Amino acid sequence: xxxDNINHAEAAAAFLQDREQARWHDSAIWWVRQKRDAQxxxxxxxxxxxxxxxxxxxxxxxxxDEYLEQFQRNAEHNGVSVHWAADADEHxxxxxxxxxxxxxxxxxxxxxxxxxxxxxxxxLEQRGIEVIDTDxxxxxxxLRHEPPSHIVMPAIHLKKEQISELFHKELGTEAGNxxxxxxxxxxxxxLREHFLTADAGLTGVNFAIAETGGVxxxxxxxxxxxxxxxxxxxxxxxxxxxxxxxxEHLGVFTRLLARSAIGSPxxxxxxxxxxxxxxxxxxxxxxxxxxxxxxxNDDFYQSLRCIRCGAxxxxxxxxxxxxxxxxxxxxxxxxxxxLGPSRDIKKxxxxxxxxxxxxSCSNVCPxxxxxHEQLILQRKRAFDAGTLKPAKKMGLLAMRFLTRHPSLMDAxxxxxxxxxxxxxxxxxxxxxxxxxxxELPEMPAQSFKEMWRARQEKKHD
Amino acid sequence: MTSREQILANIRHKRPQGPALPDIHAVPFxxxxxxxxxxxxxxxxxxxxxxQLQPGESVLxxxxxxxxxxxxxxxxxxxxxxxxxxxxxxxxVDVAIVPGEVAVAESAAVWVSHADNQWRSLYFLTxxxxxxxxxxxxxxxxRDAYDRIAIRExxxxxxxxxxxxxxxxxQSLVMGAHGxxxxxxxxx
Numbered sequence: 001x002x003x004d005n006i007n008h009a010e011a012a013a014a015f016l017q018d019r020e021q022a023r024w025h026d027s028a029i030w031w032v033r034q035k036r037d038a039q040x041x042x043x044x045x046x047x048x049x050x051x052x053x054x055x056x057x058x059x060x061x062x063x064x065d066e067y068l069e070q071f072q073r074n075a076e077h078n079g080v081s082v083h084w085a086a087d088a089d090e091h092x093x094x095x096x097x098x099x100x101x102x103x104x105x106x107x108x109x110x111x112x113x114x115x116x117x118x119x120x121x122x123x124l125e126q127r128g129i130e131v132i133d134t135d136x137x138x139x140x141x142x143l144r145h146e147p148p149s150h151i152v153m154p155a156i157h158l159k160k161e162q163i164s165e166l167f168h169k170e171l172g173t174e175a176g177n178x179x180x181x182x183x184x185x186x187x188x189x190x191l192r193e194h195f196l197t198a199d200a201g202l203t204g205v206n207f208a209i210a211e212t213g214g215v216x217x218x219x220x221x222x223x224x225x226x227x228x229x230x231x232x233x234x235x236x237x238x239x240x241x242x243x244x245x246x247x248e249h250l251g252v253f254t255r256l257l258a259r260s261a262i263g264s265p266x267x268x269x270x271x272x273x274x275x276x277x278x279x280x281x282x283x284x285x286x287x288x289x290x291x292x293x294x295x296x297n298d299d300f301y302q303s304l305r306c307i308r309c310g311a312x313x314x315x316x317x318x319x320x321x322x323x324x325x326x327x328x329x330x331x332x333x334x335x336x337x338x339l340g341p342s343r344d345i346k347k348x349x350x351x352x353x354x355x356x357x358x359x360s361c362s363n364v365c366p367x368x369x370x371x372h373e374q375l376i377l378q379r380k381r382a383f384d385a386g387t388l389k390p391a392k393k394m395g396l397l398a399m400r401f402l403t404r405h406p407s408l409m410d411a412x413x414x415x416x417x418x419x420x421x422x423x424x425x426x427x428x429x430x431x432x433x434x435x436x437x438x439e440l441p442e443m444p445a446q447s448f449k450e451m452w453r454a455r456q457e458k459k460h461d
Numbered sequence: 462m463t464s465r466e467q468i469l470a471n472i473r474h475k476r477p478q479g480p481a482l483p484d485i486h487a488v489p490f491x492x493x494x495x496x497x498x499x500x501x502x503x504x505x506x507x508x509x510x511x512x513q514l515q516p517g518e519s520v521l522x523x524x525x526x527x528x529x530x531x532x533x534x535x536x537x538x539x540x541x542x543x544x545x546x547x548x549x550x551x552x553x554v555d556v557a558i559v560p561g562e563v564a565v566a567e568s569a570a571v572w573v574s575h576a577d578n579q580w581r582s583l584y585f586l587t588x589x590x591x592x593x594x595x596x597x598x599x600x601x602x603x604r605d606a607y608d609r610i611a612i613r614e615x616x617x618x619x620x621x622x623x624x625x626x627x628x629x630x631x632q633s634l635v636m637g638a639h640g641x642x643x644x645x646x647x648x649x
Contacts, residue, residue: 028632048488055483062479065472078616084465136638137629153629160631180633188639195639196549212612222585222625222640229582230548240468245482247612251604252485254620255567265503266568266603266622269585269640275616277548278579288468296475 002147002330007389008350012322025157026320032153033314035263036364043255052252054368057305060243061295067210067243068286074213075284078275083285088118091287095120095202095235098283099129102233104199110217110224111135112204113151113308114237114287116330120202132194134223136187143170149324151331152261152310157323191223201227203273205238206307207253208284211246214274215284218257218267225269232280236273240286241304253307256366261309290343299377303338305367312361312371318354327351334361338374341381349387352378410449417443485604496566496599497648504569507623508636509644511569513596520558520593523647528589531556537578538593548582557587557641561594564646565606565620571646572610574618581617585625590641592621596648 016022040046060067072082085091091114099107107129109115121131121142133142137154141147143166148154155163160178167173173186203224207216215236217224228234244253250270258264276282295301313319313333324332329340329348337355340348352375361371382388383396402409420443446454462470493499501511512523520538524531532555535543539558545551559578561571571592573584584590600606603620610618625640636642 031632043491045488045490052483052485052488055480056485058479059482060479062476064476065469068469068472084463084468086464086467090464134639135629136627140629153632155629156632158631160633163630180630181635183630184627184635184638188637191639192552196552214612214616220625221627221638223638225585225619226582226639229580229585240472248485248604248607251602251607254603262628264507266565266570266620268507268622268625269619270570270622271617271619272574272612273617274612275614277581277617286468288464288471292468292471292475295472295477298477301477 002328004328004347006326006328006350008322008326008328008354011326012318012354015323015326016321021159022321024159025323028156029150029314029320032262033311033364036260036311036314037263039259039263039265043259049252049256050366050368053256053307053366054305056244056249056252057367058302060245061241061301061304064240064243064295067245068240070210071208071213071243072286074211076213078213080213080275080282080284083283085285085287085289087289088287091118091237091285091289092120092123094285095237096124096127096129098233098235098281099124099200100127102200102281104129104233106130106132106194106198106200108132108134108194108198108201108223108227108231109138110201110203110219110227111138111154112202112237113148113331114204114239115202116147117289118237118287120237132191132198134191134194134227135219135221136184139187139191140166147325147330149332150310150313151308157325195226195230198227198231200233200235201231202235202237203228205236205242205284206257207244207250208238208242209245209247209250210243212274214272216250216270216272218254218270220262220264220268222269225271228273229277232277233283234273234276234280235283235285237285237287240288240291241306257307257309260311260364260366294339294342297342300338300342300374302369303335303342303371303374305369306335306339307367308335309366311364311366315360315364317356317358317360322354327354334371334375335369338371338378341378345378345381345385346387349382349385352382353392410447413447417445417447490602490604491567492601493566496601497596499566500564500569500599500646503566504623504644504646507569508626508642509569509623509646511646511648513648520591520647520649524556524558524591524645527645528556531589534558535583535587537575537583542577544579548580551580551583551586554583554587556589556591557583558591558593559584561592561646562598563606563609564594564599564648565601565603566599567602568620568622569646570603570606570620570622572606572618572620574610574613574615576613576615584619584621585640588642590621590624590644592644592646594646594648599648
């Protein structure tokens, strides 16, 4: 579980202390963004695909209750048990109930941000069930007892040396062997044993098809497939916004998901689960946990179109330079910075300010969520809810006063342009501009307004 | 009121206006001049390879050409279907030969959904996966593929594209995360 008390700016400042690691993090994630661009450019229809995805999701949200009911009918017709959870606690109780009834001792899990959101692992562990996360990145952060720092690449904040050290301690790999292939295959051997001895498997859901009553899970590793093909029980946990109306719509979403997420044309495995395997059980838990409330909010309901690709965080200049661990909500980056504050503005208010309003997130989003616009609206809520630090609040109030009094603003600018250049260095040293590698910009002779006026006069001459 | 009723009532009360469903077939998608070439080039980067059988050549010939030495081999395209008592029993399979229905040029993915295979675990436990696809069953995009597949009674199907892989350690691509370490697609 994540610590709700994280303040983004403070946590980011701490992360940036290690400049080498920070630079590496930035460039590793930017590389994924570039791979996404290369994939998008190969498809002449890319922008039309985004529009189709946006329209399908927007349509689905407008009739979400009908599609959920259709989904349940069809799933039950296939012999799948469907459960409804109003909140995280009910989700955890349902999952535990299924496992306890079958006397399950070991559960293998594939990646699911929803179960992170619900705090499922500690809930089950406290009740004596061993939970093994099987996605390699998730396994790494599970062994380190920390939350994932990215929704698609959970361990992207770590260097291979740290993982080597962890695996040496936990899996008995050679000390000092940092080779990613060696480390991955050691985890493969270890996790195979867990797959073969697990009593149940739990997966997330990428898409739930109303028309057929089945769910689709996408992985590159194959962990969701092994985790559901071996144990007799499969539980799939899904947020209620994962619904799509028809099977054919996957012809749009499977083209967008992996290209947006990791710059691959598709994930290795795109698996469609419609029935339990012979002699087994399949359960689907549909979770609300605040989603239906967001649906009723004109400013923020679009965030429910999200397909969790992570493209918005890969492109975000703030995310790349602060890591997911600097965000208080379990989902970081631009999409998390609207979902978190929507859930609880008092806890997650600082996330709304982890944004330069550059708009890049909205431009890469495969379902065209107006992310940067939502973050500006969340800032207003954060201010109104009194979550700002006093200095930030005073700064904003002063700025508001100035922008409401243009003549004062002009006069203030004039004074700054004259005074700042003659200030002794000791006075400017403690500003944000005084850190290594940054210099105070030179003050222009004229304000923008003055330049504009002069230009207009010249034109009319 | 149950949670189900509560959730549905809340959605009914709050749901926003939305557009009609778009016609996803109205937009022209990319087409490839040479479908096999596109498929074959792509799968090379995804931990796999693709071949077209020559006259007189069998699938087993192609498999042995790729892996002259191999361990336990299970062939689901053979006349007699091998089966086991439980899904775990495939754990020591080295090569699995399985039928694929549709191949997709844009993603190097192959649809597997085999009604006669009691345990789907075979696709994921095997070290090397061989997918056998009719050569006229390659389509351009995932949209075309979904037009051709059916969700069957046995309830499982998957698009598999190359080998199992991960880049979770420092973004270094490693083949063989949990599933097959290598994939071979044979067009017959």
